[in-house]
Each structure stands twice: as structure tokens, then as C-alpha cells.
Amino acid sequence: MRTGLVEQVGDVVYALYYELKHIVYLLSESIYWSTLGRFDKMRLPFKGAFSLQMIRLGSTATAIVFLLTFLVGLTLSFQSAVQLETLGAGVYLVRGVAVTMFMEIGPLITAIILAGRSGSSITAEIASMVVQEEVKALRVMGIHPVQYLVLPRFQAMSIATPLLTMLANAAGCFAGYLVATLYIGLPTSLFISELKESLSIVILAKSLFKGLIFGWLIALVAVSKGLSVRGGADAVGTATTKCVVFSITAIILADAAFSFVFY
Secondary structure, X not given: OOOOHHHHHHHHHHHXXXXXXXXXXXXXXXXXXXXXXXXXXXXXXXXXXXXXXXXXXXXXXXXXXXXXXXXXXHHHHHHHHHHHHHHOOHHXXXXXXXXXXXXXXXXXXXXHHHHHHHHHHHHHHHHHHHHOOHHHHHHHOOOOHHHHHHHHHHHHHHHHHXXXXXXXXXXXXXXXXXXXXXXXXXXXXXXXXXXXXXXXXXXXXXXXXXXXXXXXXXXXXXXXXXXXXXXXXXXXXXXXXXXXXXXXXXXXXXXXXXXXXXX
């Protein structure tokens, strides 16, 4: 039976509402068990889970984040330098690259990389556990799935994403330094002084805050897609694809919202 346009729109809206409801539930549970839940007698200690997720989701992504943000920063710096040189304003390259990397490029590129890499990994792992009924086994043993599956990944992404964002910012500024010194011919001392003047504590805090929120979005969407899997092995691939699409969409929407709030 074919459904009309109104029914299709209604199905999409209901699915989106259910998804947001599930994500808000996971967020509230994760924040609770990360703060007040530490003193809850129902909390089960899982030693080593956080460290393992930090290595798998954050540490192993260091090289790819540095490389890609360096290349993006190099491209951005070179294209900007060519235009600024025609106006005789090459010194302003430092401020432009620094602010752009810290406020926009660094957090955004880092989050997109982690969404495609770490987010898909989280979804695939949890979805496989759901399909094999390991999550049901956890509930039978009295282990809360949020504590065992969600909390370590949520905490790991909460720390790894801001740290990788700072690494991405540094990589982009280093690329700008190479272009400024080798192409424009700016002295290193002038580059450093301009960099100090263009950056402030507020800009650093905004960059870290954006990285934190992006990390939460990646972790919560990935876990939500993994836990909501229904079906067999083919559903794992579908959930992983949806995770990447939804995560990147949520990141871009959040980035657009930050632009209105911060500016």
C-alpha cells in the first residue's frame, strides 16, 4: 500500500522526534553517571574501560587529524596569501588563519573526521552486540547498558575531541607559519607576535566548547544508532551509514547555531 506525502512527512517527523528523545535520554544519563552518579551505590566500576576508549577513539586518530587539518590549513593559507599579496597586506594572513582555524576549521574538520572514524566504530560495535543479544545479556546480569556501553565512550569523546581540536588548530597555524615565512617572507618573531595578538582566552574557550559539544553529538548519535538496531547483520551496516550521515548533519547544524550565538 502506497502512502501519501502527508504520511511520509509524518513518519519522518515521528522518527526524528523519537531519535531526539533517545539522544536526550542518553545525554541525561551520561551526565548523571559522570557527576552525581559517581556517589550512587548502583554504579558499577568498570576499570580500564575509559582508558581503552580514549586510545581507540581519540589517541589513534591523532595522525589523521593532524595531517588533514595541516593540509587544509596549508591550502587555506596559500590561497589567502596570494590574494593578500596583491593588496600588500600579507601580514594580515596570520590573524586570518589563526582565527579561522580556532573558530571554525579546526573544530569542524576534527568533528567530521571523528564522526566518520570513531562514530562509525562505536555504532558498528554496539550494533553487533545488539544483534548478537549481548545487550540483553547485560540486562539479565543486572548491568545497566548505559554504564557499560555509553558512559566510557561518552567520557572518552568528551576529552578526546577538545584535545584533538587543539591539535588541529596547532596544525593549521603551523601550516600558516610555513606559508607566511616561506612564501610571504614574514619573520618568525612577527608571526608569533601577530598570533598572540589575534588569539585570546575567549577564542580558545569557544574552540574548546565547540569541540566538546561536537564530541557529545558524535558519541550520542553513534550510541543511539547502535542501540536502536533491529534485524540481522545487514542492519549493522545500515546503522553505521545512518550514524555518519546524522552525525555530520548534526555537527554542521550545531556549527551554524554557534555562528549565530558567538557572532
